[in-house]
Amino acid sequence: MTRLLVGPFNRVEGDLEVSLDIEDDAVASARVTTPLYRGFEQILIGRPAADALAIAPRICGICSVSQSLAAATALRALYGVAPARNGIIAANLAHAAENMADHLTHFYIFFMPDFARAQYAGRSWHDATTRRFKAIEGAAANEALQARRRLLEIMGILAGKWPHSLAFQPGGTTCAVDLGQKAQLVAIARDFRRFLESAVFAAPLEAPLGLKTPQELERFCEGRGADGDFAAFCRIARALDLENLGRAANPLMSYGAYRDETGAFLNAGVFDPVASALSPLDARAIREDVSHAYMRDGPEEPSLARTEPFVDKPNAYSFAKAPRFHGRPTEVGALARLAVHGHPLVRALLERSRGSNVFVRVVARLIELAMVAEAAESWAKALALNEPFCVVAPHDGDGEGVGLVEAARGSLGHWLGAQKGKIRAYQIIAPTTWNFSPRDASGVAGPVEQALVGAPLEGHGASAASVQHVIRSFDPCMVCTAH
């Protein structure tokens, strides 16, 4: 058995290191290390509770709206305030823009370029893939970046600035949209839809949105949508059997995405892909294990937990804690959201594989992109300009507030405790903390660590493309992971 160290990783937000034990030219076991720690949970303590709105989003420049909304939701719970309806819609729209931008970046800038690697030279699809997706030089990246830039003008309108927007408050949003801005929001949402329909799916959105079975997906990729980048990925996935790569059978969890006063656009819950069983989300079953994290021991409930680094800790190998749901490692992300929501295609692909894999993770991300793009336009239209965008919220309140939201990469939670208006405790569990979790006290590996086992290296050692595919299929955001 040999040990390989993979890293530093390129095309990843933040730093990541992976240590692999190799047997028979395949991964026998993996350890994922988050080598970056800043100490937000320590820094937030003692500050006025509302200042979390300015500090916490700065955990991440990629998903800062998610962080803002988790903080605002936690403060809402603490103050006991119900936000203005317009404020909720505007926040959902901004959140959708950020999440869609993330999915797009993941697909075009981070994930697809790996198929242009020299390792695949000679494959029938390699030349076309290289022309379209090669890092920096490929044509697709430029188109995607332009579409993304246009999409994020939504952020300019609703939040003034992005990343690290300030407009999201417990009472709603500070920006009251006027008629001209509403028209612009609708136009931007339509432009983005057009990009998806021309480049990504090569078909009207109704087509990918109507896919219910793996057979329909296959027919779509060979027929109507054949010219799209989505179909290109599906064909490569079939050629490389990505359905049998990066497999894991953990529960899939979603806190519920894009909530309003009537419920969530994508439901909350936990789906077990092996038993094909859905159960309600019970956030009280969440624990953080620190047995292999460079952190001092303490209470495992997020609302009581402390974050105190201990870099000389024996057996520790990551700054990330190991979150567990009912004691089990749990996978989060677009796949989990659609599985929980009951999307027929995603459920069918999960059943076929008895769990998650590289292929279904990417398919779910793109299908979700289509679903949210369609909804975003209707949200923009639903803004009622004469009604309030923000209600007056008290700026003091003692007790606890929990903010659970769905970021692009999965479930994000902020657990806030306040005393005399000041932050007494703050605990954050980010999506990548769930997926890139280290082992727990019983030695059970995290979702990515499990998914890497069995990846074939085909003589390429640490630079094997399979390892890259597995890791990137989870779209890591390492700056969020240990924060």
Add this chain to the structure above:
Amino acid sequence: MAAIETFYDVIRRQGVTRRSFTKFCSLTAASLGMGPIGAAKIANALETKERTPVIWMHGLECTCCSESFIRSAHPLVKDVVLSMISLDYDDTIMAAAGHQAEAILQETKEKYKGKYILAVEGNPPLNEGGMFCIDGGKPFVEKLKWMADDAMAIIAWGACASWGCVQAAKPNPTQATPIDKVIHDKPIIKVPGCPPIAEVMTGVVTYITTFGRLPELDRQGRPNMFYSQRIHDKCYRRPHFDAGQFVEQWDDESARKGHCLYKMGCKGPTTYNACSTVRWNGGVSFPIQSGHGCIGCSEEGFWDKGPFYERLTNIHQFGVEKNADEIGLAAAGVVGAAVATHAAATAVKRIVSKNNDHSA
């Protein structure tokens, strides 16, 4: 003499047309305030001078600077500048990985000794021997010093590299430290903001790579062209401040009328940045325009200047105006870092142009 490789060669190889190139030059000249002759100067420099490689490194950070950068208003500006910098090394977007990527650093260091620009996003944490930011098995601070040794100059992107930012907020658990407290013998240009505005970033990169020297800096090491005015000076809500018309609650009647956000904690009156002129996300808006005050994210120590939702008390509504240098000097004196600041300023002066290009 062997043929040198110019930026123009590289841009052409990336498929950028002559027409696009000319457009890029005029846009850049305009954004840098260089006037009509500026465009020809930029074009000439890009066509004839050897290209200046840019190495982009990430320390303890949140990647918001990169995020901002790749969304520059004019797609062409982004494309051209991206192809300028991505040729070399940027661990967020580049194609190479692992040892291959490390080899690019080594090669640039040797081949372009004293000629490349080191752009740093984030900063090194110094506690526990640098353990809180490990990159390629080594503390980031070591990699930073190693690459800085042979650089021509350093760009400190954002509040992290310039001042420390939120990770340096009390109690600064990792001892996150701004670049100029670690690197003492190189010119450093600070481009603060959390993140900085995309157009400011592309403007700075283009200026340096085009002319091979830093633009004119203020005493705090920031480029004058973007940081010489306060948000307040060019704020479109300024008349309401002068008239004493203020928002008292989010989304109240005054808010709908676009009154001044000073009473909601706006720090525009003490913040030097270009947000109220260049604006954000394609020039669409900026925080004050979205109804929220400025939190002063380009100012040193902004993270510990909360509470963010209470009014500033030290502003004279009709008082004596100060410029960035005066305030900067006062700040330097207060923290007792005058000597270090001065030394850095002197080093910078050596490669700062004597001719004031952008006012010519």
